[in-house]
Amino acid sequence: MTVLVVDDQTNVVSGIISGVHWSDIGVSKVLPAYNAFEAKQVLSTEKIDIMLCDIEMPVESGLDLFRWVRKQGLDTECIFLTAHADFFYAKEAVRLGGFDYILQPARYEDIQASVLRAVQKVKNRREQQEYYSYGKMMYRRRDVLLEGLLKGWYIGEDVQLASILEDFEKLECPIRADTPIYFVLIQLLRWNSQDGIWNRDLLKYAFSNILSELFAQYGQKILLVQLDRASLAFLSYSDESVFMDESALRRQLTAFTEVCQAHFHCEVACYSGPRLSPPELTARTRELFRLRNRNVALASGVFFPNESLEAPQKHVDPPSLKRWESLLGSGYASLACDEAQAYLDHLAQSGALDAENLQLFYQSVLQMLCNAAETASVPPGEFLPEQKLFQRSLNTYLTIDDVKNWMSHAFRAFQADAHPKKDTKSQMEQIVQYIQNHIERDVRRTEIAEEFYLNPDYLSRLFKKEMGVQLKDFIVAEKMKVAQNLLRTTALPVSMVAAKVGYTNFSHFSQVYKKMIGRSPAEDRASQTEKPSDFSV
Structure with missing residues (x-):
């Protein structure tokens, strides 16, 4: 807390500064000013919480100074000091929003008590502002907070229902233990057009808008959450005594699947069930996930637990x-x-x-x-x-x-050209060449396996057997050899060297380099006049 003492009399300023026990009332900094001009300079450069100001000063009065403070929009409390019990002064001080009005000479204890009250007012105001800012932030982030709150519940985890319902209340979401709700699990099955694949966040936003519009026709609101890359879930509820029957739920979900196919070029499956209450939700989510897992054919549509997804008994020709x-x-x-x-x-x-x-x-x-x-x-x-x-x-x-x-x-693996008449050594040479030719990329085992028509696990075992080193370690070693050569033979920045061997994280590159070479990239570059050390895996 910072206080500014303004008076044209030097002894008054020094007396107040030395006579009040500032630390006892939460003031850490006290600044002097001997006229309105000096006070404005201080107010323009420092955050002043409280100003003790004499009213009668030459050139510009304390009242004029406080008008300037208000015009600048400064959040400063003002305690006026005056040697004259003039009613006009008191009235004007109150009109301007002054905190207190003290007649001089005053005891330092009285000044200290007035400042203490002002300190408390400033603290209360700041606390209210913080709560207000926090409240605005909470409201803006309501959807994010709700998603974090709901995700575990939606995937069938054991949760503290009382705590969730309490958080609902804080977020002004009128769901109580006896609120009738529907729960729906959505599975994104496939895209019918590669050109039309939507961004995950954008798709969730679009789904939320469509579902909100469909369910609003029955007085329902929804809380939609993205569970994973191919799954979303929502519950519908009403903040009034409006109930949606099961046939209406089916119609709206069917309409949603049709919209997805027509406008988003994707197919979805919706899994739901009869109306329930929040305490029953965990059991329902687990039931719907089991239902989804049984949809092995990835059929689109609307499915309820009491409707079997099992195949009908019919004759099927055996596979050839x-x-x-x-x-x-x-x-x-x-x-x-x-x-x-x-x-x-x-x-x-x-x-x-x-x-x-x-x-x-x-x-x-x-x-x-x-x-x-x-x-x-x-x-x-x-x-x-x-x-x-x-x-x-x-x-x-x-x-x-x-x-x-x-x-x-x-x-x-059974293609006629999948196994050319080359020995394993030749194949290893090709793999090594591939790694060296793509050293600027983050080369992964799966990429190499796909390039050479090998199973990734088999590739790892084969590489270790033939080369005597793990594939991952070999790739890192090759990258560090190239990096060391660039550091010692070029003036490229270390960050650029890191990028040239496929590292986007400079800190991670430096750690790996030091672990492999024994020195940081900068230290190794500085030692380039020394004989280069042999480096092999």
């Missing part, structure tokens, strides 16, 4: 596994893959594809590939599923897209 195996053995992997994927599409379109059928198909194709690989001498690592997909096949439901994407990769 023997034919596909024969095509693979003859080098026609692309044709075999097209037929296998077309078979899956036929199952989905006829409504015969369920989780069990898809899992059985996946296992049958995997066994067929093992048989074909034994005949064609294709290493298992080139067609076996990656660890992530393998774990999913054991612990949860695969989707039709999971299996089709895996087949595209796995069948490619």
Whole structure:
């Protein structure tokens, strides 16, 4: 807290400054001024909280000075001091918004008590301003706060419902424990046009607007949250006694799926159920996620838990596994893959594809590939599923897209030109050359595996076996060799050197460089007159 003492009498100013116990009342800084001109200079350069000001001063009075303060928009409290009990002075001081009016001579204790009250007023005002600013910030960030509050609840985590409802109240969201709500899980299935893929945030904003408009027709409001790249969820509620029946919910969700297809060129599935109350939401979300996982055919539409997604009992021709195996053995992997994927599409379109059928198909194709690989001498690592997909096949439901994407990769290993008559050493040389040719990029294992038609896990094992070093460590070492050469032979800034070997984070580059070379980039550059150290992996 800073105080300015203004009086044309030097002894009055020095007496007040020395006579008041400023630290006892929360004042850390006291400044003097001996006329209005000096006071204006101080007020223009310092943040003055309280001004003790004499009214009668030559050239410009204390009242005139305080008018100037108000005109400047300064938030300063003013305590007027005067030796004359003039009613006009007192009236004008009050009109201008002065905090207090003290007749001189006054005891220092009285001045101190008045300043203390002014200090408290300033503190109260600042506190109110902070609350007001915080309130405005909270209101502006209401959607962000709600999303953080709701996300865990929406994905079925165990939450403290009482705490969530209390936060709802703070955010002026009228949802209580007995409020009727609907919960809807949205799954983004596919884009029908690659040119029309929307940005994630923009798509959420558009979905929110469309759903708000659709549900407002029934007096409902929505709280939409993005759960992950392909999932959103919302609950609908009313802040009045307006209820939406289940048939209306289905109609609006169906309308939403149609809008998505017509205007966003994407297909979605909406999973929902009967009306419920907030205490029942966690169980409902888990139920809807199970329902979504059973939609392995990625069918669009509106689905409720009491409606089975299981395939109807109908005759389905078995997959042509023997034919596909024969095509693979003859080098026609692309044709075999097209037929296998077309078979899956036929199952989905006829409504015969369920989780069990898809899992059985996946296992049958995997066994067929093992048989074909034994005949064609294709290493298992080139067609076996990656660890992530393998774990999913054991612990949860695969989707039709999971299996089709895996087949595209796995069948490619059987192409007639996928295994040219070159030894492993030649293949390693090509991989090393690829890394060196793309040293300015963030080269990843998956990129290299795709380039050389290898399974990423198999590539890692093969590289370690043939080169004696982990692939990741080799890539880093190659980057550091190039960086060291640039540092010692050019005047490029270190940040530019980092960029030339694929590092966008300068700090991370420096840490890696020091770990590999033993010195920071700057230190190594400074030692360029010394004999370069051999660097190898």
